[in-house]
Every structure is written in C-alpha cells, then in structure tokens.
Amino acid sequence: MTPSQFREEGKKMVDWIADYYENIESHPVLSQVKPGEIYNNLPDAAPVKGESVDQMLGDVYKDIFPGLTHWQSPNFFAFFPANGSFPGILGDMLSSGLGVQGMIWATSPACTEVESKVMDWLVDMMQLPQVFKTTSEGGGVIQDSASSSVLTAVIAAREKATGYTSNEEGTHNKLVAYVSTQTHSSVEKAVKIAGIGLNNLRKIECDGNLGMNAKVLQQQIRDDKKKGYIPFFVCATMGSTSSNAMDPLRDIGEICHTENCWLHVDAAMAGTAMLCPEFRYLLDGVDLAHSYCFNPHKWMFTNLDCSCFYVSDKRHLINTFSILPEYLKNKATESGAVIDYRDWHIQLGRRFRALKLWFVIRHYGVEGLQHHIRGHVRLAQEFTQWVSQSDDFELVVQPPLNLVCFRHKAGDDFNMKLMEAANATGKAYFTHTKIKGQVALRVVIGQTNTEEKHVKAVWELIQDTAKALKGQHQ
Amino acid sequence: MTPSQFREEGKKMVDWIADYYENIESHPVLSQVKPGEIYNNLPDAAPVKGESVDQMLGDVYKDIFPGLTHWQSPNFFAFFPANGSFPGILGDMLSSGLGVQGMIWATSPACTEVESKVMDWLVDMMQLPQVFKTTSEGGGVIQDSASSSVLTAVIAAREKATGYTSNEEGTHNKLVAYVSTQTHSSVEKAVKIAGIGLNNLRKIECDGNLGMNAKVLQQQIRDDKKKGYIPFFVCATMGSTSSNAMDPLRDIGEICHTENCWLHVDAAMAGTAMLCPEFRYLLDGVDLAHSYCFNPHKWMFTNLDCSCFYVSDKRHLINTFSILPEYLKNKATESGAVIDYRDWHIQLGRRFRALKLWFVIRHYGVEGLQHHIRGHVRLAQEFTQWVSQSDDFELVVQPPLNLVCFRHKAGDDFNMKLMEAANATGKAYFTHTKIKGQVALRVVIGQTNTEEKHVKAVWELIQDTAKALKGQHQ
Numbered sequence: 001m002t003p004s005q006f007r008e009e010g011k012k013m014v015d016w017i018a019d020y021y022e023n024i025e026s027h028p029v030l031s032q033v034k035p036g037e038i039y040n041n042l043p044d045a046a047p048v049k050g051e052s053v054d055q056m057l058g059d060v061y062k063d064i065f066p067g068l069t070h071w072q073s074p075n076f077f078a079f080f081p082a083n084g085s086f087p088g089i090l091g092d093m094l095s096s097g098l099g100v101q102g103m104i105w106a107t108s109p110a111c112t113e114v115e116s117k118v119m120d121w122l123v124d125m126m127q128l129p130q131v132f133k134t135t136s137e138g139g140g141v142i143q144d145s146a147s148s149s150v151l152t153a154v155i156a157a158r159e160k161a162t163g164y165t166s167n168e169e170g171t172h173n174k175l176v177a178y179v180s181t182q183t184h185s186s187v188e189k190a191v192k193i194a195g196i197g198l199n200n201l202r203k204i205e206c207d208g209n210l211g212m213n214a215k216v217l218q219q220q221i222r223d224d225k226k227k228g229y230i231p232f233f234v235c236a237t238m239g240s241t242s243s244n245a246m247d248p249l250r251d252i253g254e255i256c257h258t259e260n261c262w263l264h265v266d267a268a269m270a271g272t273a274m275l276c277p278e279f280r281y282l283l284d285g286v287d288l289a290h291s292y293c294f295n296p297h298k299w300m301f302t303n304l305d306c307s308c309f310y311v312s313d314k315r316h317l318i319n320t321f322s323i324l325p326e327y328l329k330n331k332a333t334e335s336g337a338v339i340d341y342r343d344w345h346i347q348l349g350r351r352f353r354a355l356k357l358w359f360v361i362r363h364y365g366v367e368g369l370q371h372h373i374r375g376h377v378r379l380a381q382e383f384t385q386w387v388s389q390s391d392d393f394e395l396v397v398q399p400p401l402n403l404v405c406f407r408h409k410a411g412d413d414f415n416m417k418l419m420e421a422a423n424a425t426g427k428a429y430f431t432h433t434k435i436k437g438q439v440a441l442r443v444v445i446g447q448t449n450t451e452e453k454h455v456k457a458v459w460e461l462i463q464d465t466a467k468a469l470k471g472q473h474q
Numbered sequence: 475m476t477p478s479q480f481r482e483e484g485k486k487m488v489d490w491i492a493d494y495y496e497n498i499e500s501h502p503v504l505s506q507v508k509p510g511e512i513y514n515n516l517p518d519a520a521p522v523k524g525e526s527v528d529q530m531l532g533d534v535y536k537d538i539f540p541g542l543t544h545w546q547s548p549n550f551f552a553f554f555p556a557n558g559s560f561p562g563i564l565g566d567m568l569s570s571g572l573g574v575q576g577m578i579w580a581t582s583p584a585c586t587e588v589e590s591k592v593m594d595w596l597v598d599m600m601q602l603p604q605v606f607k608t609t610s611e612g613g614g615v616i617q618d619s620a621s622s623s624v625l626t627a628v629i630a631a632r633e634k635a636t637g638y639t640s641n642e643e644g645t646h647n648k649l650v651a652y653v654s655t656q657t658h659s660s661v662e663k664a665v666k667i668a669g670i671g672l673n674n675l676r677k678i679e680c681d682g683n684l685g686m687n688a689k690v691l692q693q694q695i696r697d698d699k700k701k702g703y704i705p706f707f708v709c710a711t712m713g714s715t716s717s718n719a720m721d722p723l724r725d726i727g728e729i730c731h732t733e734n735c736w737l738h739v740d741a742a743m744a745g746t747a748m749l750c751p752e753f754r755y756l757l758d759g760v761d762l763a764h765s766y767c768f769n770p771h772k773w774m775f776t777n778l779d780c781s782c783f784y785v786s787d788k789r790h791l792i793n794t795f796s797i798l799p800e801y802l803k804n805k806a807t808e809s810g811a812v813i814d815y816r817d818w819h820i821q822l823g824r825r826f827r828a829l830k831l832w833f834v835i836r837h838y839g840v841e842g843l844q845h846h847i848r849g850h851v852r853l854a855q856e857f858t859q860w861v862s863q864s865d866d867f868e869l870v871v872q873p874p875l876n877l878v879c880f881r882h883k884a885g886d887d888f889n890m891k892l893m894e895a896a897n898a899t900g901k902a903y904f905t906h907t908k909i910k911g912q913v914a915l916r917v918v919i920g921q922t923n924t925e926e927k928h929v930k931a932v933w934e935l936i937q938d939t940a941k942a943l944k945g946q947h948q
Contacts, residue, residue, distance in 0.1 A: 001560035001837065003492040010491065013564050014484030017571035018477040031583050035811040038587035039608075046595040050839035053564065056832075060568065067584025072573045079581070079801065082823070084573035086475035090487050090527065094534065096566040096777050097491035099546045099558035107553070109505050110541025113512035121520040134513075144618055145821040155667050171645050171669035185797040186822055192794070193629050193820060195645035195669020242801055297823070303570050304825045320666070323659040327553065327716055327907040327916070337509040346667060346820070347619040348660055349556070349771070351778045358530075363475065365524035433801040442801070 009053045016057055017089065021449075024073050028426025031069045038067035069429065074449040077430040077458055080241060080269045081446040085301035091359030092303050095352040103348050105338035106330045112339050115142055115354035118361065122308060125366055126274035129287045132310040134339070140310040141344040142353045146268040147186035149293040149309040152317070152345055154190040154233055157262030157290070159320040161232035171195040176224050177233040178202050180212035180247060182240040184266060200229070210245030210397060210435070212236065214252055221259050233262045236289075238282055239270025242433040243396070243440070244403035246270075246282055253288025265292045268307075269446065272299040273377065273401050276370050282400070290316070299376075299402075299446045300369065302360045306353055309345075318343045372448075376402045379455045380445045386459050392466060396440040405433065405440040408466055412439040422465040428458040483527045490531055491563065495923075498547050502900025505543045512541035543903065548923040551904040551932055554715060554743045555920040559775035561837035565830030566777050572829075577822050579812035580804045586813050589616055589828035592835065596782060599840055600748035603761045606784040608813070614784040615818040616827045620742040621660035623767040623783040626791070626819055628664040628707055631736030631764070633794040635706035645669040650698050651707040652676045654686035654721060656714040658740060674703070684719035684871060684909070686710065688726055695733050707736045710763075712756055713744025716907040717870070717914070718877040720744075720756055727762025739766045742781075743920065746773040747851065747875050750844050756874070764790070773850075773876075773920045774843065776834045780827055783819075792817045846922075850876045853929045854919045860933050866940060870914040879907065879914040882940050886913040896939040902932040 001009065041063050071082050102111030119140030120133045131138045143149045154177065159165075161175060175196050179187050181203050191201045202224070204217045221231045234256050236247040249265065256263040265286055271294020273279040286292060292310045296302035311317055322343040324333070332338045342348050364372070380402040387393050387406045396405040407415050416432065419441055423429050430443050441462070445455060475483070515537050545556050576585030593614030594607045605612045617623045628651065633639075635649060649670050653661050655677050665675045676698070678691045695705045708730050710721040723739065730737040739760055745768020747753040760766060766784045770776035785791055796817040798807070806812045816822050838846070854876040861867050861880045870879040881889050890906065893915055897903050904917050915936075919929060 003495045003560075006495070006560040006563070007488060007492045009560070009564060010488030010567070011485045013567050013571075014481060014488060017484065017567065018481045020571060021477045021480070033583050035579070035583070035806060035809065036587070038584045039591050042588065042591045046599055046835050047839045048841055050842045051836045053561070053837070056836050064584045064588060067582065067587060068572065068574060069580070069582040071575055071582070079575075082573060082575040084570070086477075086480040086483070087527070089480070089567070089570045089573075090483060092570040093484070093487050093491065093563070093567055096558070096563045096570075097487075097494060098542060099556060099563075099777055100542055101545055101553075101556040101778055105509070106504075106543070108541065108543040108545070109507050109509070110512045110538045113510070113541060114516065114538060117513050117516045125520050145823045147820060147822045151667075151820060158669070171647075171671075173645075185799040185802075189795065189797050189820070189822075193625075193668065195632070197645075241799075303573055304575055304823060305821075321663065323663050325659040325715075327905060328659075332509060335509065346621060346625060346663070348621045348663075349619045349778060361520050362525045362530050363527070365521045367522055368524045431801055 012053065012057065021072065024070055025075065027070055029070050029073045029075050029429040030423045030426065031067050032426065033067045038064065074447050074451065074454045075428040075458065076447045077428060077443045077445065079431055079444070080298045081444060082297055082304050083299060083301055083446055083448040084303035085360060085448050087359045087363035088301055088303040088356045091356030095355045098352060100352050102350050102352060103342045104328060104330065104333060104340040106332045111352045112341060114358060115341065116339060118354050118357050119308060121361065127280055127283065128292065128310065129312065131312045132292065137314065138310060138312040139314045140308055141341050143307040143309045143345055144305040146266060146293050146295050146307050147189060148346060149307050150186050150235065150264060150266060151190040151193055152309060153262065153264040153291040154194045156316045156320045157233040158194055158196065160262060160316050161230060164319050173197055173200060174228065174230045175232045176200045176202060176229045178204055178217060178220065178231065179235045180204050180206050180237065182206055182210050182242055182245050183235050183237055184241050187235045210240065210243055212247040212252060214248050214255060217252060218255050221255065231259055231261050233264065235264045235266055238265060238267035239401065243405045243435055244270060244399060244401055245397070246400060250285030250288070253285040257288055262290045263288055265289045267292065267294040269295065269298040270401055272296065273373055275366065275373055279401065296357055300360065301364065301448055302356050306357060321345065376445045379452060380404055383443060383445065383455055383459060396435050402446050403442060403444045405435060405442055407438065407440050414469065415439045415441055417469060418462065418466050421469060422461050425461065427461050430458065486527065486531065495546065498544055499549065501544055503544050503547045503549050503903040504897045504900065505541050506900065507541045512538065548921050548925065548928045549902040549932065550921045551902060551917045551919065553905055553918070554772045555918060556771055556778050557773060557775055557920055557922040558777035559834060559922050561833045562775055562777040562830045565833030569826040569829045572826060574826050576824050576826060577816045578802060578804065578807060578814040580806045585826045586815060588832060589815065590813060592828045592831050593782060595835065601754055601757065602766065602784065603786065605786045606766065611788065612784060612786040613788045614782055615815050617781040617783045617819055618779040620740060620767050620769050620781050621663060622820060623781050624660050624709065624738060624740060625664040625667055626783060627736065627738040627765040628668045630790045630794045631707040632668055632670065634736060634790050635704060638793050647671055647674060648702065648704045649706045650674045650676060650703045652678055652691060652694065652705065653709045654678050654680050654711065656680055656684050656716055656719050657709050657711055658715050661709045684714065684717055686721040686726060688722050688729060691726060692729050695729065705733055705735050707738065709738045709740055712739055712741035713875065717879045717909055718744060718873060718875055720874060724759030724762070727759040731762055736764045737762055739763045741766065741768040743769065743772040744875055746770065747847055749840065749847055753875065770831055774834065775838065775922055776830050780831060795819065850919045853926060854878055857917060857919065857929055857933060870909050876920050877916060877918045879909060879916055881912065881914050888943065889913045889915055891943060892936065892940050895943060896935050899935065901935050904932065
C-alpha cells in the first residue's frame with residue numbers, strides 16, 4: 001500500500017469510526033452471540049492472495065460486529081469503564097503511524113522524554129507527591145495495565161526486602177504480602193507470578209465501609225513477624241473494583257513505614273478523580289507510598305492501554321529489572337543521563353503510548369477533564385438518590401465517587417435474573433458483585449459520552465425489568 | 475470532540491501520517507538530540523484550557539520530531555526491526571476506534587474469537603504443530619512482547635514442575651533453567667521475576683555456529699540432577715538477537731522430553747520466515763516444544779505490539795494464571811465453552827490486537843507476505859556477498875536469513891568508531907554486538923520499505939566511512 005493509497009483508505013477508516021460512534025446506540029451494548037459463532041463464521045484459512053480494504057471493512061460489519069460488546073456506548077455501565085475519546089484515538093493513530101520502539105532512550109529519545117514530561121504533568125495536575133517526578137528520586141512510567149503495574153511493584157518490593165538477593169538466589173517462602181478482602185485479584189496473580197505463593201498472602205478483613213481494617217493489619221504483621229515471617233508488601237486500594245471502597249491510606253502507610261513494608265496504592269479507576277481538588281482528601285497518606293498506579297484508560301478518556309505507574313525511588317526498579325546485553329549498549333545509557341524505561345517494567349519493546357495521553361490532556365485541558373469527571377460523579381450521586389428513594393431497591397454502600405452498588409430487596413436470585421434480563425434487552429450493560437455475602441448490582445458512570453438521559457434510561461430499564469419479573473413471579 | 479469533528483481531524487492525521495512516510499528518508503534515521511533536550515522544550519505544566527489539534531500537530535513537528543529515531547525508515551537496519559505497514563495501521567485504528575476490552579470472552583466475544591482464528595491461520599500458514607491450534611489441546615494468544623511471552627512460559631513451567639504448588643507455597647531454590655550464551659536477555663529477566671534466581675540459570679556454551687551445544691546441555695542437566703536440583707525449563711532460540719544463530723531444536727527437544735523439562739522456543743524475528751516453505755527446515759523439532767513465540771511486530775508488517783505465543787497444552791496456562799473474582803463471573807465462563815484470554819497471560823485488560831494481524835494477513839495474502847520475506851532474505855544474502863568480496867571487511871558468521879554480522883578487519887575500536895560515524899550521518903542506522911569476544915556490526919534487513927537501493931546505500935556508507943576514518947588515522 002502506497003502513502004497515497006493509505007490517504008484514501010485511512011480516510012475511509014476515519015469515516016467508518018465516526019459512523020460507528022454516530023450509530024453506537026443502535027446496537028445491543030452486550031453482544032448476544034453464542035460461543036463459537038464468530039470463530040465459525042470466519043474462513044478456516046488465510047487468503048492466498050491479498051484482499052481490498054473495502055472487502056475487509058465489509059467483513060468487519062458482517063463477521064465481527066455481532067460479537068462486539070460496545071465499551072464505548074454511553075449505555076455501558078459495567079465493570080470499570082475503558083473510556084476512550086477521539087483525541088485519544090488521534091494520539092494512538094500517531095503512535096501507530098510513527099511506529100517507534102522506545103525500549104531505551106537512544107531508540108527514540110522523544111518516546112522516553114514525552115512520557116517523562118506527561119507523567120510529571122499528572123503529578124501536578126493531581127497533587128501527587130513531588131517525589132514521583134522524573135526530576136526527583138522517583139518517577140513515572142506508562143504500563144499496559146494495573147496488573148502489570150502491581151506485579152512490577154511486588155517484584156521490586158521482593159528485591160528490596162531481600163537486599164536484591166531473590167533475583168540471584170530465588171525467593172524463599174518467608175515473605176508475606178497483605179491485601180484486604182476487597183483488593184483486586186491482580187495482586188493475587190502478581191503474588192503467584194512472583195513466586196511468593198498464595199499461602200503467603202494475607203487477606204485482611206474490612207470495616208463496615210469495606211476499607212481495610214488497619215488495626216487488624218497491624219496485628220497480623222506482628223503475629224507474622226513473631227512466627228518468623230518477613231512482611232514485605234501491602235497493597236492499599238483507592239476505589240475497590242467491587243464497590244469503590246477506600247482503604248485508610250495514612251493508617252496503612254504509617255504501619256508500612258514502621259514495619260518496613262512496601263506500600264503500593266492501587267487507584268486504577270478512582271485515581272482520575274484526583275484531577276478535582278474536592279476529591280483529593282482521598283489522597284491523604286499517599287506520601288507514604290512506594291508506588292502508586294492509576295489507569296487513564298479507565299476513566300481519563302485515554303484509549304487502552306495506558307496505566308500510569310509511579311515510584312518514590314526509581315533505584316528499586318532499576319536494581320531489579322535492569323539487564324544490559326551487548327547489543328543494547330550505547331553512550332547515552334552509559335552516561336547515566338537518560339532513562340531507559342525497559343528497566344522500569346517487564347517488557348523490553350514498547351510503543352509510544354505517551355502520545356495519546358499528551359493528546360487527551362492537551363485537547364481537554366485540565367479544566368475540561370475536571371468538568372467531565374465532576375459530571376460523572378454528579379450523575380452517580382443522582383442515581384444514588386433515586387435508589388434511596390425507591391421502595392423496591394436499596395443502596396448497599398454509600399458511593400464515594402462514580403460507582404453505585406445497590407440491589408432489589410427481593411434477594412440474590414432475583415437480582416441476578418434482573419441483571420441478565422436487563423442486559424439481554426441490549427439497551428444497557430451493567431454487572432454485579434458480592435458484598436458481605438450478598439449479590440449487589442453495580443452501575444459505574446464513567447463512559448465518555450454518558451449523559452443524564454442515559455443514566456435515567458438505565459434506571460428506568462432496571463425498574464421496568466424488575467416489575468416485569470415480579471409480574472411473572474406472581 | 476464530536477464525530478463530525480473527528481472526521482475532519484482524523485483525516486488531517488491520516489494525511490500527516492502519509493506525508494511522514496513520503497518524506498521519511500529526508501530525516502536523520504537516528505535522532506541526534508542530547509539527553510533532556512526534548513523534555514526541556516516541552517511546557518512544564520499541562521494546559522488549563524483545551525488546545526486545537528492543529529496546534530498539537532504543529533508541536534509534534536516542532537517539539538517531538540527531532541527526538542524521533544525513525545524505525546519505519548527504509549534505512550533502518552538496527553536491532554531487530556519493528557516493521558509496521560499501512561494495513562497494520564488501519565487495523566490498529568479500528569482497534570482504537572472500537573475501544574473494546576477483551577479481558578474475558580463475554581466482554582467482547584469477537585475480540586477473543588478473531589484472535590483464536592487468526593492464531594490458528596498462522597499455524598497453517600507456517601506449518602507449526604497442529605497441537606498449537608485453539609481446536610486442539612493447545613492454543614495461541616497475542617502478547618505484547620516476547621519478554622512477556624517467555625515470562626508466561628517460565629511461570630507456567632515452574633508451576634508444572636512443582637505440581638502447581640509454587641503458586642501456593644512460593645518457589646524454592648532448587649529449580650534450574652537453561653539457556654545458551656546467545657539467548658535473549660528477556661529469559662534472564664523472566665527468571666529473576668519468577669523468583670527462580672539467576673544463580674539457577676545455566677548458560678550453556680555454543681558450537682562454532684553459535685547454536686547451543688546439546689551435549690553440554692545434556693551433561694549439565696545430569697550434573698544438576700545429581701546435585702539435587704530440579705531442571706524445569708529450557709529456552710531454545712530460532713534466530714538469536716545477536717547473530718540470528720539457530721539452536722538445534724530437535725536435539726534440545728529430545729533432551730527436554732527425556733528429562734521432563736519445558737521447552738520454550740524463541741523465534742521472535744526469524745519465526746516470520748516460516749511463512750516460506752524453503753526456510754521451514756529450521757522448524758525441525760518444534761513439535762517437541764511446550765511453547766513457541768514469534769513477533770509479527772518485528773518482521774511481519776504488524777505494528778507494535780503483537781507477539782504470538784503458542785502452547786501445546788493450554789491447561790498449564792489456565793492452571794497457573796486463572797483467578798475468578800465475583801465481578802467477573804459469567805455464564806459463558808462457567809459453561810467452559812469459551813476462552814478467557816486473561817487466564818493466558820499476566821494482564822487482565824487487553825486491546826483487540828488481532829485486528830491489525832487480520833488486516834495485515836488479508837491485505838498481503840500468504841503469497842504477498844512470502845514475496846516480501848523472500849525479498850529481505852535475498853537482499854541480506856547479496857549484502858553477505860559484498861562483504862565476502864571486500865578486502866577490508868569480513869563476515870563473522872554465515873547468515874541464515876536476514877541478519878548479517880560482519881566487521882572491518884581493523885579491530886574493535888575501529889568498528890565502534892565506524893558505526894558511530896556512519897550513524898551520525900543520519901543516512902542509516904545499524905548497531906553492533908559482540909561475537910566470540912569481538913565487536914561485530916549488525917545489519918538487519920527487515921524494514922517494510924527497504925529496497926535494494928537502500929541496502930546498496932548502507933554498504934557504500936559503511937565503506938566510505940571506513941575509508942575516511944582510515945584517512946584520518948594515517
């Protein structure tokens with residue numbers, strides 16, 4: 001394909017994407033295909049001769065479209081969102097177009113330095129600790145996911161705790177990590193991957209608001225030390241996946257400080273709210289964190305994949321992950337004057353992901369971002385009021401930001417049926433969790449194009465579906 | 475930004491990218507900025523108010539462009555390539571536009587099933603073992619990088635070797651992994667991350683052709699077993715990063731089979747050559763592999779990031795990586811009829827990466843892909859002849875495919891100076907390695923738009939630079 005053919009085909013693709021967003025509400029949000037349906041409709045063998053872009057785009061509609069769950073629909077309220085935006089797509093296009101591989105500074109200095117700059121901007125935009133800045137002892141790096149971010153933290157913490165000997169000698173089974181019962185499953189996965197072992201992961205019980213009970217944490221650490229274990233890592237959550245619960249960062253941070261544990265703060269979705277000063281009370285204690293992570297690809301209008309991972313001391317990463325084979329040696333690295341981000345994460349090769357973040361921040365501006373985040377929180381609080389005023393439904397916990405957990409009073413089975421029936425209409429998509437042993441429905445308001453009318457519509461859908469189901473039962 | 479504004483801005487971006495490729499040869503291939511130059515030129519704070527796309531694109535030229543090393547230039551011969559293509563960009567645009575997150579089948583069935591289908595196509599396109607197909611005991615998954623692929627393999631192998639107890643109990647320091655002195659550094663990194671410890675990594679010596687000496691491997695495994703170690707993992711390389719050296723897969727595979735070790739085959743760049751039947755003799759023994767990886771983002775015209783990772787028994791992945799919190803439970807997963815790729819790798823969230831692979835394969839067709847790969851290999855063999863016929867230069871090893879290692883006869887220092895001087899002209903970019911203790915220059919021919927004239931030009935540049943340096947020295 002020549003550049004001039006790409007001009008033509010690329011513009012068709014832009015129109016295709018614009019059309020998609022103009023019509024996105026006409027498709028069922030949750031895909032309704034059966035297992036295997038998409039796979040079986042595609043040809044069994046790759047074409048021998050090349051095919052046209054028109055043919056391919058036609059097949060996208062025919063063969064792929066029915067199998068899409070539309071994450072960019074304003075009627076998507078499930079999980080945590082992945083709220084892309086047009087400026088994010090533009091930045092991603094530029095990254096694909098330039099096609100640079102920024103494994104080390106020398107292989108594209110801009111890929112490293114724009115990332116450093118944008119990560120530093122975010123520190124100020126959110127009043128995160130200044131030590132997280134590139135120009136300080138710490139720094140920030142874009143990872144693909146919060147899972148990779150927390151794994152990076154666990155590994156670095158493991159090495160710090162063992163004087164960088166596990167890298168050499170392998171781990172031993174005395175290291176112990178701590179989460180709450182509400183912490184994201186990615187920490188369990190990281191503890192497995194890192195060779196710590198799930199038997200050495202303690203799930204600390206929570207208070208009524210589903211935040212970690214710091215006193216129980218303190219006691220557990222003391223008990224473990226008495227038994228000869230080495231507590232090394234605590235994950236505190238700002239906004240749990242299940243219910244957006246907040247762990248008491250300062251209390252946990254002080255325990256970590258005293259007990260010499262690495263504190264990782266997982267703020268995967270809620271972290272974006274730190275753009276707004278009125279939510280920054282949640283950051284209290286984050287100055288005690290060794291690492292901190294939030295995902296602009298969840299709530300900050302930046303297309304997958306973009307997870308911002310900060311550390312307060314970059315040496316822990318470099319000491320842990322650095323490897324320098326001959327073919328990557330170069331003067332800039334040897335000078336020590338540059339960052340080689342490959343030493344800050346698992347992967348070697350890396351895309352120029354900072355461009356999409358740069359585009360998003362510049363397009364919206366700080367005030368624009370604040371405006372949209374506040375809008376989502378306001379809509380979630382309205383939804384909360386409707387639930388509170390309803391006779392049939394009840395709130396499960398008080399939502400601090402944009403995630404509402406509630407349920408119909410008719411019990412677990414009814415709530416699951418209600419959710420499945422509502423999602424099967426294709427009009428909206430929301431998911432469930434279990435809180436204190438009971439099913440709760442989750443509505444997350446964070447999709448880029450979600451407006452009040454969409455939130456009203458999903459609430460009506462939930463009420464109407466409940467009434468229809470009740471009618472069937474009676 | 476509305477869809478109609480995106481139509482306008484997106485088309486500008488398409489034109490920007492097309493312009494970039496039309497003029498790419500007018501820029502120095504290797505960026506010539508100093509450390510900090512790009513960072514310091516960017517504003518210290520994010521804008522408060524939003525800015526226009528025109529402004530942003532203008533700043534890309536002004537602030538970012540000087541810091542780019544142009545991986546998509548036909549004069550890029552460094553490292554392994556990252557050879558994108560316009561169809562790849564189109565597929566990536568579509569992925570950004572759809573913005574789906576395919577962590578589990580239910581969150582976008584097409585994201586999973588197109589991936590399964592394309593990965594199965596490639597098994598047939600390259601005559602890989604049928605057991606790697608989704609419809610068999612094995613299967614394939616797209617990872618972001620070969621580093622992540624090999625880490626996944628190491629972890630799964632660790633669990634297999636310990637009866638899935640390390641996940642629970644942590645690792646112990648009796649497990650031993652094996653690589654050659656030429657194996658990619660990502661295996662060292664993975665062994666560190668997995669808690670195996672570098673002391674438990676054996677670097678087996680190589681034969682004259684820089685392939686692993688299987689007899690030494692066999693002896694080392696026996697010695698380790700005698701000492702009470704548990705050999706669990708061997709990485710065999712098809713096309714080493716340093717010199718494209720080939721390990722004897724079948725010999726190593728048979729040892730792994732007898733000794734009950736996991737065999738991972740790293741074919742990161744060279745794997746793409748398996749599209750052509752005449753190179754498939756290199757696959758001999760791959761039927762003994764537990765896992766196999768090649769990166770279409772290196773040599774198969776598929777934009778970063780796209781690493782194809784196959785296993786012969788998917789249960790090892792699922793047993794190792796599966797975690798199912800309440801909020802991800804769903805009927806499709808419970809039915810067992812679908813693949814949830816989050817259980818096949820480290821990350822939870824995942825982009826729809828299969829689209830770019832689907833676009834590339836369909837655009838080129840199998841014959842088109844073969845044509846381009848054969849062209850690159852032919853050009854590398856021509857370059858090899860020129861070196862052989864030169865009085866001043868010598869081949870370091872016989873290149874099997876598209877990577878030529880050679881050197882000027884004037885010694886290590888001279889070769890390093892020659893490389894730096896040639897790269898500083900901006901006319902081309904190539905890198906170095908060390909082979910048998912001596913510096914070798916590496917020219918890799920794999921960039922999408924590299925033609926004979928570019929290869930001739932880099933050879934002339936190298937000869938002219940050598941002459942000029944000799945002149946200075948005399």
